[in-house]
Amino acid sequence: MAIEIKAPTFPESVAEGNIATWHKQPGEAVSRDELIVDIETDKVVLEVAAPADGVISEVLKSEGDVVLSNEIIALFQEGAVEATTAEPEAQGEDAPQPTEGAVASPAARKLMEENAVDSSQVAGTGKNGLVTKEDVVNFIKQADLAGSSAVAQTTSAPAEEAAPAPVVVPPPAIVPLNQEGRLEKRVPMTRLRASIAKRLLDAQHNAAMLTTFNEVNMQPIMDLRSKYKDQFEKTHQTKLGFMSFFVKAAVESLKKFPEVNASIDGSDIVYHGYYDVGVAVSSDRGLVVPVLRDADGMTLADVESTIKDYGSKAKEGKLAIEDMMGGTFTITNGGVFGSLMSTPILNPPQTAILGMHKIQERPMAVNGEVVIQPMMYLALSYDHRLIDGKEAVQFLVSVKELLEEPAKILLNL
Incomplete structure (x- = not known):
């Protein structure tokens, strides 16, 4: 059966x-x-x-x-x-x-x-x-062949018979798709890509989106990471990256500016009493945003190991729908592809997204002297319907200060 x-x-x-x-x-x-x-x-x-x-x-x-x-x-x-x-x-x-x-x-x-x-x-x-x-x-x-033999026996055909023509199944023809006769390839858009396109377009049409920029000196975090990365990996069985610092800095700043962690539902403002931070991850099928649940209660090691697991699942196409549902705030890192500056697009119904970028060494004035420092541009795109420019700028400054003094993250200052 x-x-x-x-x-x-x-x-x-x-x-x-x-x-x-x-x-x-x-x-x-x-x-x-x-x-x-x-x-x-x-x-x-x-x-x-x-x-x-x-x-x-x-x-x-x-x-x-x-x-x-x-x-x-x-x-x-x-x-x-x-x-x-x-x-x-x-x-x-x-x-x-x-x-x-x-x-x-x-x-x-x-x-x-x-x-x-x-x-x-x-x-x-x-x-x-x-x-x-x-x-x-x-x-x-x-x-x-059998049919040809039968015909030959009942007719006066010559003794020497022509071999039957073989059955040839022609390959699909490559047809030029444009008027100039130049070849093009046309494939249907995948569901995931179509969904991403629709959400991004909706975000631009339905939100009053603005972007504010700042820059952060990554030297303190790089020094801290260089000093403890081996011990960190040995203790927690995961590598110490930069994303965990950004997640923790963002969470502490969200506590100070709850509008950035809020969302708009019709004519209502929903203030979330939790911090579910989405982390944009690139996969072969497109950009996906798995969510770190209750990120305020996670350690740096928890953040790093969870992001690593999400990255592996994304590459294998095994992310569950539950992994990407919800989220109150998003962080995206275009720096891994070499982007120096960008304006990230909101992930509705969220009202803000933080963009990380490439670390670039530049001459900076430090205590009256020109010093080469590893600098990164930060970008915060936000929905001006809910978040005023003042709160957006102050939020980004808070993230910057916490990253430049990472001890404040550990001390909740």
Whole structure:
């Protein structure tokens, strides 16, 4: 009896998804809990595993197709692997034999339909008896050859017969897409990229967004990090980076300026009594923002290890929707890509986002002398509907002062 493979139950905030990748094809052996398909939503990629040992008998949704929550996407035969692998031994023949109801690949099925080929007449040479595209091509060749021989016996054709023309399946043609005849590549936008585009556009249309800048001398943090990084890693099994200092400095500054940690809900202002800081992480599928829950109660080591885990999950496409829900404030670091200055875009419904940038050595006036210092530009984009320029500037100055005197972070000053 066939088992229905269904899409996972999507959260309320996710309406639908797309089939991203089929890791297993019809007729291919599958073990229990082995990954068979990825489904991409506008937030994360969800994985669907095999319910038991067996094979996929039929794929109902191809890659790129839209699927709904709990929609049937394939049919699965439990234990079918043993039956298909045992059959050749029972026949005791070297040549593959046609199998009633044999499983065929999508390309083979399409070719059989186009050439009116009876699937029960085609012997499968693929894994577990799978009928491949090549099997169908060879069958058509043999049928044409047999037909030509039959015609020759009933006509007065010359003794020397021309060889039948082979069946050639042409490759997809590369069609120029512009009027100048120059090649272009057109691919559909992924759900995640489309969701990011929509949210960023909404942020610009629905918020009175401004950006204020400042600069911070990173020398004190760099000295502290250089002095204790080995001991820190040995004690906490994670590296000491810069992001943990920025998170802690931002949290302490948010406590002083609650408007920066607030959000707008219709005509209401929501002041959050907690500090869930989102940290923008780049992945192959786009920018995602996992959230550090209750960041005010986290140590530097907690922040670093959690960000490391989020980064690994993002690269593997395994971030859960729960990891990215909520958030009261966001930090993004364009400096890892070499950005010297930028204006980050708000992450609605949040009303502020802090941008970090590249550390650049520059000559600075220190106590009346010109000294080379590692400087970083800070950018705070904020929603002017809620946050006035005074609070925005003072918040950024607070972050700057805490970073330049990191002892204040530890002392909550």
